[in-house]
Every structure is written in C-alpha cells, then in structure tokens.
Amino acid sequence: MKRVLSIFLLVLVSAAGCAKSSQPPYAEDPWVREPPPGMSMLAGYMILHNPSSFELTLTGASSPDFAAVEFHNSVMEDGVSRMRQETSLVLGAGEALRFVPGGRHMMLIAPGRQFSEGDKVLIELSFSDGSELHITAPVRSGGGH
Amino acid sequence: MGLQRILMIIGLAAMAVVAGLWLQLRMSAPAVPPETNATLLRTARPVGDVRLQDTLGNELSLQQLKGRWSLVFFGFTHCPDVCPTTLAILSQVARRLENLPQAQQPQLVFITVDPERDVPEVMKGYVEHFDKNMIGLTGELSQVEALAAQLGVAFQKVPLDQGGYSMDHSAAIFMLNPGAELNAIISAPHSVEGIAGDYRKIVEFMAEQS
Numbered sequence: 001m002k003r004v005l006s007i008f009l010l011v012l013v014s015a016a017g018c019a020k021s022s023q024p025p026y027a028e029d030p031w032v033r034e035p036p037p038g039m040s041m042l043a044g045y046m047i048l049h050n051p052s053s054f055e056l057t058l059t060g061a062s063s064p065d066f067a068a069v070e071f072h073n074s075v076m077e078d079g080v081s082r083m084r085q086e087t088s089l090v091l092g093a094g095e096a097l098r099f100v101p102g103g104r105h106m107m108l109i110a111p112g113r114q115f116s117e118g119d120k121v122l123i124e125l126s127f128s129d130g131s132e133l134h135i136t137a138p139v140r141s142g143g144g145h
Numbered sequence: 146m147g148l149q150r151i152l153m154i155i156g157l158a159a160m161a162v163v164a165g166l167w168l169q170l171r172m173s174a175p176a177v178p179p180e181t182n183a184t185l186l187r188t189a190r191p192v193g194d195v196r197l198q199d200t201l202g203n204e205l206s207l208q209q210l211k212g213r214w215s216l217v218f219f220g221f222t223h224c225p226d227v228c229p230t231t232l233a234i235l236s237q238v239a240r241r242l243e244n245l246p247q248a249q250q251p252q253l254v255f256i257t258v259d260p261e262r263d264v265p266e267v268m269k270g271y272v273e274h275f276d277k278n279m280i281g282l283t284g285e286l287s288q289v290e291a292l293a294a295q296l297g298v299a300f301q302k303v304p305l306d307q308g309g310y311s312m313d314h315s316a317a318i319f320m321l322n323p324g325a326e327l328n329a330i331i332s333a334p335h336s337v338e339g340i341a342g343d344y345r346k347i348v349e350f351m352a353e354q355s
Contacts, residue, residue: 033229036274038267041225068307074227076333080299081227081316085306101230102334108225109307141233 023051025091025127030137032108032121033101042066042115044106044123044137045099050091057128058089058097064122067110074102088128117141176353179346182331182339189326195292197256197284200269205282207292207325214348215321216251216331216340219298221259221312222271229275231316234335236276241341249348251320253279258293258300258314260286296327320344322351 030046050056061069071086086104091097099105106123115121117139125133178185192207199205216235220228235253242250255272257263260283263271272281283289293300293315300314316333318340329347331340 036271043225082313083311105226
C-alpha cells in the first residue's frame with residue numbers, strides 16, 4: 001500500500017511539474033520616440049514577451065492619448081523602405097516579439113497633446129483571449145537609449 | 146676632373162635614382178579603395194542641378210551644397226519610424242565626426258519625397274529637432290523627382306486604411322563630395338559606427354586620390 005501511495009505521489013508531482021504555465025505577457029523596455037513638433041504620428045517600441053506555454057495573439061492596441069494605435073512593420077524591399085500594417089500578431093509559447101526602430105513598431109496616431117522627453121504614454125494591448133496588458137512607455141529622444 | 150665636379154655628378158645620379166624609385170613606387174602601387182559597406186564610386190558621378198527650397202522657403206540649388214561633403218537622406222516628415230531613426234543616426238554620425246578638420250565634416254541634408262505636406266515651415270521644425278545644422282529641402286515635386294531619378298531613389302505614395310497616406314521610399318544615404326557629385330551610396334540598415342567609419346575611410350581615400 002505504501003508503495004502504491006508513493007507511486008501515486010510521484011505521478012502527482014511529475015504532473016505538477018509539467019503543468020501548463022499561464023504566466024501573463026509583459027513588455028520589456030517600452031519607449032516612445034520623442035517626436036519633432038507638430039507630428040501626427042509617433043512610434044513606440046518594446047520587446048513583448050509571452051512566458052506562458054500557450055500561443056497568444058495580439059489583436060489590438062489603444063491609448064487614451066492617441067486617436068488610434070496600430071502595429072506596423074518597416075520592411076526593406078530592394079532598398080526601399082515600405083511600411084505595412086499588421087492587424088494581428090501571433091506570439092508563440094515562450095516567445096518574444098521585438099518592436100525596434102527600423103522594424104516592427106507601434107504606430108501612435110494623432111496625439112491629443114504634444115509629447116516631449118520624460119513624458120509617459122499609456123498603451124493598452126489586447127489579446128484574442130480577452131486579456132489586456134497595460135504599458136507605461138516613457139518618451140525618449142534620439143536612438144532611445 | 147676636379148673633385149667638386151665628380152661629387153656633383155654622383156649627387157645628380159643619386160637624385161635620379163631616388164626620383165626613379167619614387168616614381169616606380171607610385172606606379173606599382175595603385176591606390177586600393179578602402180573596405181567599406183558603402184558602395185564607393187571610384188569616379189564621382191555629377192548630379193544635374195535641381196532647384197529646391199530650404200526651410201526658410203528660399204530657393205536652394207543643389208550646387209549650393211558645394212564646398213563640403215554631404216550626407217543626403219530622402220524621407221518624409223509623416224514617417225514615424227524609419228525617417229526619425231535614420232535622422233537620429235545621422236545626427237550622431239555628425240557628432241562622432243566632429244574631430245575631423247572642419248572642412249572634412251559632413252553637412253547633413255534631408256530631402257522630402259512628400260513636398261505636398263512637407264512645406265518649408267514643417268521641414269524647419271522637423272530637421273531642427275534632430276540637428277540644428279541639418280539642411281531640410283523641399284520644393285516642386287518635379288524637381289524632387291528629377292533629383293531622385295538621378296540618384297536612383299524610388300518613392301511612391303501608399304494610401305493608409307485610416308485615411309491619408311504613407312510613402313514608400315529608398316532608405317539609402319547618398320554621399321556627395323565637395324563638388325556636389327555622387328561619390329558613395331550607403332545602403333540600409335544604418336548604424337552610427339557603420340556610417341561614421343565608412344565616411345572617414347572614403348573622405349581620406351578621396352583626399353589621397355586628388
């Protein structure tokens with residue numbers, strides 16, 4: 001009986017070890033580039049991590065400070081920079097999506113006020129499972145670092 | 146034959162040998178272009194003149210860029226990612242090259258491919274945000290197109306879903322020599338170290354050539 005119990009415990013422990021992780025996504029080093037005066041579009045960057053063992057789909061973003069927030073990717077084709085909108089982005093289990101200058105970025109459209117270095121931009125990311133992630137991204141000048 | 150005369154002949158002969166060696170050295174060692182990521186044009190290509198407008202609305206002929214090396218980038222101010230990224234890089238490149246003699250330091254030039262929206266006043270605030278010495282140029286679309294065609298710059302208007310439009314455009318940086326001729330093309334992706342390093346090598350190499 002003792003033996004049966006220990007096997008049972010062993011199974012239970014190993015099952016716990018394999019349990020699916022559902023840690024929420026998080027944004028590493030989010031920031032928004034300080035815009036020249038009067039600009040109608042700003043770009044935001046971050047590394048978005050999905051530490052869970054489930055695939056996540058990023059379906060949208062919004063900000064109280066902007067009319068709209070979209071995802072765009074600056075792609076280079078034959079030396080020509082083209083900006084393409086991405087309506088949803090898939091984050092594989094344990095993966096990260098890099099939003100970097102000259103690449104994928106959050107396009108923050110029509111600011112409600114002027115932003116300068118040191119200001120904070122609130123961004124809400126929405127996922128297909130209904131969850132949301134709130135980010136506070138500082139405004140930085142130049143290369144961002 | 147006096148000793149003086151013999152010495153003079155020996156002296157002349159020695160000079161001739163030295164001159165010969167020097168000539169041979171120069172001819173047998175053709176200048177090797179530096180290793181750069183930039184595409185260096187061994188023979189600079191003249192650029193036909195176009196008339197644009199500076200940020201104060203004054204007419205500026207491309208010929209007015211003569212006298213200094215120029216780093217020229219084409220973009221538009223409604224560009225949220227690639228243009229600010231590149232202009233921030235160029236501004237840092239200029240700072241990194243401040244230890245060059247003044248005459249060898251680059252002038253930064255930003256030319257809009259969207260003159261419809263980028264009027265001189267808009268250009269002024271935009272370029273000054275990145276570098277107070279950056280030259281911002283706009284003008285008649287036909288003039289911008291004429292210049293773009295000569296340098297191989299492609300650009301195209303792309304409508305956006307939410308209204309308005311974006312511009313697809315070449316991301317290369319063009320290096321014009323002090324004669325305002327195309328001397329090198331720096332392709333994206335850009336980095337401060339990459340551009341500053343190539344710039345130094347090219348300016349030094351072209352100085353040796355002349």
